[in-house]
Amino acid sequence: MTGQHVVSTQPQRTPAARSPRVMHVVTHLDLGGAEEVALTLAEQLSGQCEFSVFAVMGVADTPVGQAMRERLERLHIPVYSGTPLDMKRGGMLHAGWTLRRVLRRVRPDVVHLHTDIPDATYAASLLFGTERAGVRVIRTIHNTTLWPKWARIGRWVERKLEHAESVAVSPASLGGLHDFRARHGLGPLPKGQTGVIFNGVTARATAPAQRVPGPTRVLFAGRFEAQKGADLLPAILERTAELTPARAEIQLYGHGTFAPVLEHWARRQKGNWPVHISPPIPRLSAHLADFDVVLMPSRFEGLSLLGIEVVLAGTPLVAAQIDGLRELFPPEYDLLVRAEDVEGFARTLARVIEAPAQYRAQAAALVAPTAARFSMDQMTDAYLGLYHQRLATGATAGAGL
Numbered sequence: 001m002t003g004q005h006v007v008s009t010q011p012q013r014t015p016a017a018r019s020p021r022v023m024h025v026v027t028h029l030d031l032g033g034a035e036e037v038a039l040t041l042a043e044q045l046s047g048q049c050e051f052s053v054f055a056v057m058g059v060a061d062t063p064v065g066q067a068m069r070e071r072l073e074r075l076h077i078p079v080y081s082g083t084p085l086d087m088k089r090g091g092m093l094h095a096g097w098t099l100r101r102v103l104r105r106v107r108p109d110v111v112h113l114h115t116d117i118p119d120a121t122y123a124a125s126l127l128f129g130t131e132r133a134g135v136r137v138i139r140t141i142h143n144t145t146l147w148p149k150w151a152r153i154g155r156w157v158e159r160k161l162e163h164a165e166s167v168a169v170s171p172a173s174l175g176g177l178h179d180f181r182a183r184h185g186l187g188p189l190p191k192g193q194t195g196v197i198f199n200g201v202t203a204r205a206t207a208p209a210q211r212v213p214g215p216t217r218v219l220f221a222g223r224f225e226a227q228k229g230a231d232l233l234p235a236i237l238e239r240t241a242e243l244t245p246a247r248a249e250i251q252l253y254g255h256g257t258f259a260p261v262l263e264h265w266a267r268r269q270k271g272n273w274p275v276h277i278s279p280p281i282p283r284l285s286a287h288l289a290d291f292d293v294v295l296m297p298s299r300f301e302g303l304s305l306l307g308i309e310v311v312l313a314g315t316p317l318v319a320a321q322i323d324g325l326r327e328l329f330p331p332e333y334d335l336l337v338r339a340e341d342v343e344g345f346a347r348t349l350a351r352v353i354e355a356p357a358q359y360r361a362q363a364a365a366l367v368a369p370t371a372a373r374f375s376m377d378q379m380t381d382a383y384l385g386l387y388h389q390r391l392a393t394g395a396t397a398g399a400g401l
Contacts (some may be wrong), residue, residue, distance in 0.1 A: 019049050020049050020050070020110055020388060021049070021050045021052075021106070021107065021109045021110070022049045022050070022051050022108060022109065022110045022111075022112055023051070023052045023053070023054055023106060023111050023112065024038040024039075024042060024051065024053045024054070024112050024114065025053075025054045025056065025111060025113045025121065026055055026056070026115075026118060027056055027114070027117040028056065028058060028059070028060055029053075029055050029058070029059040029060060029068040029069055029072075029079070030060035030062055030064055030068070030280075031060075031062070031064050031222075031223060031255070033302075033304065033305040033306065034114040034115045034140070034142045035068065035114070037114065037169075037199060038053065038112070039053075039068055039071055039072065040376075041112075041379075041380065041383055042072065042075065042077055043075065044376060045380055045383070046075045046077070049384070051075075052078045052080065052106050052108065053072060053077060053078070054079075054080045054081075054102060054118075055079060055080070056083065056087075056095045056118055056121045057083065057084075057087075057091075057095075057117070058082065058084065059079065059081065062255070062280065063279060063282055064279075067282035067283070068282075078106075080098075080102045081098075082095030082099060082121060087120070088150075092120050092121060092124050092153075093124055095121045095124065096122070096123070096126075096127060096128060097128050099122065099125040100125040100126075100129045101128075103132075104129070107132065108135065110135070110137075110138060110387050111135060111136070111137050111138070112140065113139045113140070113161075113164070114142060115140075116146065116147055116150075116154065119139060119157050119161060120153060120154075122161070123157040123160035136165065137161065137163065137165070138165045138167060139161060139164045139165070139166045139167065140168070140169065141166055141167065141168040141169065141173045141176065141177050141302065142169055142173065142303075143173060143176065143301065144170075144172045144173050144176040144301065144302055144322075145176060145300040146176055146177060146180040151184070154184075155186065158180070158181055158184070158186055159186065162186075164193075165193050165194070165195075166189060166194045166195075167194075167195055167196070167197050167383075167386070168196050169197065169303040170196060170302060170323065171196055172324060172327070173302040173303065173324070175323075176302075177189075177194075197379055198303060198378065198379065199305050199308060199379060200374055200375055200376040200377070200378055201285075201305065201308045201309055201312055201371075201374050201375075201376060202376045203312045203367070203371045214247075214249075215248050215249040215273070216246060216248045216249070216292045216352070216356050217251065217290065217291045217292045218237075218248050218249065218291065218292065218293050218295060218353070219251050219253070219288070219291040219293070219294045220233060220251075220254070220294070220296075221252075221253040221254060221280070221284055221294070222253075222296070222298075223255070223256040224252075224254045224255060224256035224257060224258040224259045226258075226299065227299055227300060228254075228296075228297075228298050228299075229296070229298050229299055229320065229339075229340075230257075230262065231258050231261070232340065232342060232345070233262060233297070234261075234262070234269065235342045236295070236342050236345045236346050236349065237250060237269075237271070237346075237349075238269065238270070239342060240349045241271040242346075243346055243347060243350040244350040244354050246350075246353045246354045248273045248353050249273060249274050251276050252266075252275065252276065252277045253278055253279070254279075254280055262277055263277055284306075284309075285309040288309055288310055288315050289313040289314060291315055292315070292352070292356040292360070293318060293349065293352045293353065294306075294310045294315055294317050294318070295318050295345070295349060296317060296319040296320060296325065297339070298319070298320050298324075298325065298339070299320070299340065300324065301322060301323070301325055302324050303327065304324055304328070307319060307324075307328050308328060308370065311328055311363070311367065312371055314366075315360070316335060316356070316359040316363045317363070318335045318337065318345065318348050318349050318352060319335065319337070320337060320338070321337060321338055321339065322339050328370065329366070330366075333366075334348075335348055
């Protein structure tokens with residue numbers, strides 16, 4: 001792999017080559033872009049790899065979690081759960097012990113880690129046994145800000161995983177990894193051990209040219225956490241309603257820390273716009289064209305999978321001007337706002353609410369170039385090439401982990 005360049009390795013195949021065994025390690029089966037990337041790779045490459053999934057915190061009893069489980073069941077991909085414990089109260093060690101036992105049984109050629117909790121779990125698993133000879137560890141770095149809540153553990157994990165191949169979803173995410181290591185006195189990773197593979201998305205039906213009459217439909221979808229700017233939503237939406245006489249209807253899909261705050265606000269907010277709060281729904285991408293505008297006031301992202309899906313749906317996106325979102329748009333795009341700028345978000349959102357058809361037409365022009373840049377084929381081909389590199393070296397499964 002190469003430092004800041006897109007990885008485009010092609011699979012090295014021979015007629016007698018067997019399929020690589022790949023285990024995805026994710027935080028849980030539930031709402032999350034990293035989880036969606038892992039499941040998409042398993043679905044798209046199911047005929048070319050033998051997949052398994054280890055969910056550190058199990059399968060969530062939510063519509064999204066159960067839908068993810070069913071997607072894997074249809075492909076006969078086994079799912080293993082790590083721990084019911086809180087990660088900071090013994091869960092990391094328990095999940096690590098469980099993962100090491102599963103690895104001994106499944107014997108994958110490649111262990112593919114997605115985000116910090118899987119990284120920490122794999123590092124903890126090394127306390128309970130060594131890696132089997134020839135096993136490759138691939139990390140996908142899904143964010144620009146690493147280890148935001150547990151930097152000391154992050155430093156320990158980074159040391160344990162220095163041998164892993166680190167693939168970032170954007171150049172900014174790779175920069176975030178290098179910055180974390182530099183700040184914590186860790187040496188630089190070899191350039192040939194890092195690279196960038198953009199997330200890939202399958203284009204779906206775009207928004208209709210003529211919108212349905214009625215209030216402008218505004219959507220926020222994501223975890224109700226500070227990272228996603230969920231705490232800013234009441235102020236942004238109330239100020240937007242003050243700026244325009246146009247009618248709007250607000251839909252919030254998500255769950256998380258700020259759910260009680262948002263639910264309390266929705267019941268008591270003084271605006272004339274109805275606000276609906278619902279749990280995350282499976283396959284949200286199929287419904288994005290039903291909305292007139294999507295709001296994403298995130299504080300940091302890696303490369304927003306939802307953002308790509310919104311653009312491909314032909315739906316206008318009012319988003320924070322941050323790494324992980326700005327990469328989706330040309331320089332002249334005028335719906336990006338400085339992070340945490342409530343007034344800026346409100347004024348920008350009010351413009352779209354007042355002229356949804358105009359902004360829908362502008363959004364439609366972004367669909368084709370976005371589909372070409374973030375295609376499913378470029379992502380799956382690049383990862384398949386990485387998975388096959390292990391087998392191309394001639395390594396064979398050794399004894400015990």
